[in-house]
Amino acid sequence: MKLSKIVIAAAVVAAGASSMATSAFAQAxxxxxxxxxxxxxxxxxxxxxxxxxxxxxxxxxxxxxxxxxxxxxxxxxxxxxxxxxxxxxxxxxxxxxxxxxxxxxxxxxxxxxxxxxxxxxxxxxxxxxxxxxxxxxxxxxxxxxxxxxSYWTGADILIQHIGKANGGLDKLKGKKIALVYHDSPFGKEPIPLLQERAKMHGFELQMLPVTAPGVEQKATWLQVRQSRPDYVLLWGWGVMNSTALKEAQATGYPRDKMYGVWWAGAEPDVRDVGEGAKGYNALALNTSGQQxxxxxxxxxxxxxxxxxxxxxxxxxxxxxxxxxxxxxxxxxxxxxxxxxxxxxxxxxxxxxxxxxxxxxxxxxxxxxxxxxxxxxxxxTSCADHMGSTWARVHTWDGSKWNFSSDWYQADEQILKPMxxxxxxxxxxxxxxxxxxxxxxxx
The missing domain is CATH 3.40.50.2300 (Response regulator)
Structure with a gap:
């Protein structure tokens, strides 16, 4: 009887060990x-x-x-x-x-x-x-x-694109570009690059922080209305983006003069604004669609x-x-x-x-x-943890996004030293x- 119990106990231990091994293997x-x-x-x-x-x-x-x-x-x-x-x-x-x-x-x-x-x-x-x-x-x-x-490559590409639209980066001299940005590390990140580009090309950079989460922007867009910048860069996320577009519409600022970072260029940003966002541009890192x-x-x-x-x-x-x-x-x-x-x-x-x-x-x-x-x-490599510095621009037509530029590469002569x-x-x-x-x- 005692031997039988020992055998059973050993079997149980063995089964448990097997189970643990199987579990460990599955986990591994x-x-x-x-x-x-x-x-x-x-x-x-x-x-x-x-x-x-x-x-x-x-x-x-x-x-x-x-x-x-x-x-x-x-x-x-x-x-x-x-x-x-x-x-x-x-x-x-x-x-x-x-x-x-x-x-x-x-x-x-x-x-x-x-x-x-x-x-x-x-x-x-x-x-x-x-x-x-x-x-x-x-x-x-x-x-x-x-x-x-990064936000430096994104900001650089937007300035390249705006320069091209004006016939060259030298044509930006005397222009005014406003940055409407999420007042957080995210929104502040592109500022050094934009300041560098402003020094290079002679445009005025107006910085307009928006308190998170960005549902209240009337004061910001009143400033935009008063200063009438040639372009507005939108560094927003979440409800800040659609709110900005609605305020731009309300103040009469042309949406085709607005350019968003790639986090301000998706369907949730424009869907509720619809036709009111028509002409708005944003950076794109990827395509969309089910094809x-x-x-x-x-x-x-x-x-x-x-x-x-x-x-x-x-x-x-x-x-x-x-x-x-x-x-x-x-x-x-x-x-x-x-x-x-x-x-x-x-x-x-x-x-x-x-x-x-x-x-x-x-x-x-x-x-x-x-x-x-x-x-x-x-x-990627040890020296380069980014792997790609390319983006393009897409534009909202009132119902969908359409690409409106070819691919741009961020200017390494500016980015690398920075x-x-x-x-x-x-x-x-x-x-x-x-x-x-x-x-x-x-």
């Missing part, structure tokens, strides 16, 4: 993506499609491909409300999850707060089209990756299976597609890391960081991924040194 084969989002508050209209695009891409990769070389992708979303303190709380809660890959803070303020934490925790930050402009310098900012552009193969794959493998995160008619919108791009770059960073550190293995944050620093997505690769016509090729000077100052302030060749290979 999952790559975790923490998703910071804001589905509530004044920024929700823009935050929701962005977040939905990320989730749907993860679901599609699991459904279509079985993950990354057999490694299943998992995620957990954490609501920040676009608030820096809540973003940091989300980071602290999710950073220790097994298989954590990288963080996309989805806010410049949160990015500033996490930039000091990422090197300690060894988890990279992806800030596509936002964040610290000087973080393009990967030899100074090892853990920050402002893929596809691209990647969008068709999401519809087929996710939405047609009843697994869509949001409404089907949202799929392919500007910000939804940007969310898809962000998650694709995250997935490809893991895939690139696996090529070096082991296919079919779960990557650490350090390994994913290497993958982010060694991405090479040429047109052939983008086409194979289903992103043909969606975005520009991207290639980025290096800013990065050098950061290193000096932090008593740090630039990464050497050995570090760049790690």
């Amino acid at each position: 084969k999952e790559q975790f993506f923490p998703l910071l989002s804001y589905r509530t508050g004044p920024y929700a209209p823009n935050g929701v499609p962005w977040a939905n695009g990320k989730q749907d891409y993860i679901k599609m990769i699991n459904a279509r491909d079985g993950g990354i070389n057999g490694v299943k992708l998992t995620f957990e979303e954490c609501e920040t409300g676009y608030a820096t303190d809540r973003g940091v709380e989300c980071y602290e809660r999710l950073k220790s999850r097994p298989g954590v890959s990288l963080f996309d803070p989805q806010a410049t303020g949160i990015t500033f707060a996490l930039t000091e934490k990422a090197p300690v925790d060894k988890i990279p930050l992806m800030t596509l089209g936002y964040g610290l402009s000087v973080a393009q310098d990967g030899q100074a900012f090892k853990w920050n990756f402002p893929f596809m552009g 691209p193969k990647v969008i068709q794959d999401i519809l087929k493998h996710v939405h047609d299976k009843g697994q869509g995160t949001g409404p089907k008619d949202e799929v392919g919108s500007v910000l939804y597609t940007r969310g898809v791009i962000i998650q694709m770059l995250a997935v490809e960073s893991v895939r690139r890391a696996q090529e070096r550190f082991g296919k079919g293995k779960v990557m650490t944050g350090e390994q994913v960081r290497w993958g982010m620093e060694n991405l090479a997505l040429d047109q052939k690769k983008l086409d194979a991924l289903g992103f043909g016509g969606v975005m520009r090729p991207l290639s 980025v290096k000077a800013g990065a050098d100052k950061y290193l000096a302030d932090k008593k740090m040194t630039r990464r050497d060749a050995a570090d760049c290979q790690s």
